[in-house]
Amino acid sequence: MSRQANIPSGDVVASLKRRIAHIEGREVHFRTSPVVSEGWPDGFSGASAKVPAKELSGALPRWHLGLGAVDRMLPNGALVHAGLHEVVAASHGDGPAAGGFAVALMARLLLSLKRSNRSLVLWCARGLETREFGRLYGPGLMAMGLDPTHLVVAAAERKEDLLWAMEEGVKTPALAGVVGEVGAAGLVAMRRLQLAARASGVPAVVLRSARDARPSVARTQWRVSALPPVFADDGGQAFPARSRWRVTLERCRGPVTGAWPRSWDMEWDHETHCFHMAAPLAGRSAAQAPGDAGRTGHLRQTG
Numbered sequence: 001m002s003r004q005a006n007i008p009s010g011d012v013v014a015s016l017k018r019r020i021a022h023i024e025g026r027e028v029h030f031r032t033s034p035v036v037s038e039g040w041p042d043g044f045s046g047a048s049a050k051v052p053a054k055e056l057s058g059a060l061p062r063w064h065l066g067l068g069a070v071d072r073m074l075p076n077g078a079l080v081h082a083g084l085h086e087v088v089a090a091s092h093g094d095g096p097a098a099g100g101f102a103v104a105l106m107a108r109l110l111l112s113l114k115r116s117n118r119s120l121v122l123w124c125a126r127g128l129e130t131r132e133f134g135r136l137y138g139p140g141l142m143a144m145g146l147d148p149t150h151l152v153v154a155a156a157e158r159k160e161d162l163l164w165a166m167e168e169g170v171k172t173p174a175l176a177g178v179v180g181e182v183g184a185a186g187l188v189a190m191r192r193l194q195l196a197a198r199a200s201g202v203p204a205v206v207l208r209s210a211r212d213a214r215p216s217v218a219r220t221q222w223r224v225s226a227l228p229p230v231f232a233d234d235g236g237q238a239f240p241a242r243s244r245w246r247v248t249l250e251r252c253r254g255p256v257t258g259a260w261p262r263s264w265d266m267e268w269d270h271e272t273h274c275f276h277m278a279a280p281l282a283g284r285s286a287a288q289a290p291g292d293a294g295r296t297g298h299l300r301q302t303g
Contacts, residue, residue, distance in 0.1 A: 060081040060082070061112045061116075063078050063079045063081055063108065063112045064077060064079065065108060066108065066274050066275050067264070067276070067277065069264065069277070070249070070264060070275070072257050073249055073260065075252070075254030075255050079203070079219075080219050080254070081201050081202075081203050082199075082203070083194060083197050083198060083204075083218070083219035084190060084193050084194040084197050084203075084205075084206065084217065084218045084219060085105075085218050085219055085221075085222070086208065086220070086221045086222065087102045087207050088208045088209075088210065088223045088224070088250075089209050089210050089223075089224060090210060090223050090224060090225035090246075090248075091210050092209060093226075094210070094226050096226075097224050097243075097245055098224040099133075099207060100144065101222065101224045101245055101247065102205050103141060103145075104144060104243075104273075105205060106146055106179065106205070107145035107273050108273075109121075109177050109203065110146070110150065110176055111145075113176050117174070118174065119150050120174060120175050120176060121146070121175065121176055121179065122152045122154060122165070122169040122172075122175055122177075122179070123151055123178075123179045124155075124156070124162045124165045124169070124178070124181065124182070125153055125154070125155045125156075125162075125181050126155075126159070126162060126181045126182070126183060127156065127157040136148075144243070144268065144270060144273075145270070145273035150176075154169075159183055159184075159185060162181070163180070163182055163185055163189050165180075166178050166180040166193060166204060167192055167196055169202070169204075170193060170196040170203075170204050172200075173200060175202050176202070177204070178202060178203070178204045179204075179205045180205070180207065181207045182206055182207075182208075183209070183212045184211075184212040184214060185214070186214070187214070187215065187217060190206070190216065190217050191217050194219075206218065218253075219252070219253050220251070220252050221249075221251045221252075222248065223248040223250050224245050224247055225246045226244075227245055227265060227278060229242060229243050229244055230242035230267065242268060242270060242276075243270070244265065244278045245267075245268075246264075247263065247266050248261050248262065248263040248264075249261060264277065265278040266278055
């Protein structure tokens, strides 16, 4: 009887497994997890795959926001696939806006992976957050560029269960990315996610409310507040055509070309699924912004 494991033959653990197999009279075959010509990790089975981080990050496609001023602040001009990222609501009421920004990031991620077979996003939702802001709403997600058929939602009340689901998701190479509303998770749990993402190349995005902000080991940390959206008219019925946020890059690990924190007023085009710099809205005073309509509420359904 033979057994196969994703462990390099030179690894210490592999040597121990061989000795155990010899004692038990079994044969153990080991294989590495090469990076194929198109740049996709082949044969990954979670964090046990040993591919150098530099080699992995160089093989994956560029996951960028498409805004030069923002991308220039990121290592090599793009977000890192093999890592943990964090999106924090600037205030409690900005939770849906932070969620909307995370949806936009996932839409950009799927766009970067369109030539691969990675097309699913795992969204780990807290029960408390779901009741407070409503459920994720399919038509709203579709309008933002995240097809609900590419979304797998795992809901749980306990933070520990959500962290477990996130870590298992990050170790699953079939997924494009993982989003988790994990709240005030500690540094140890975040470090585990960071290491798993680094090994697998499946990025993790942690969503936090303002009250759950913590010191972070994430590769990037973003703080998001709502701005009034741009509305379009469809037969006398107004609908959001562009969601708008004030986005601050609080910190960024790795070689960067500028200093953070840096803030931008950004908007998301629901037709092209691209970020743009937000222009001031005509006829609206600063006292009127932001309002409830700017909080990307069309992404969630109440009731």
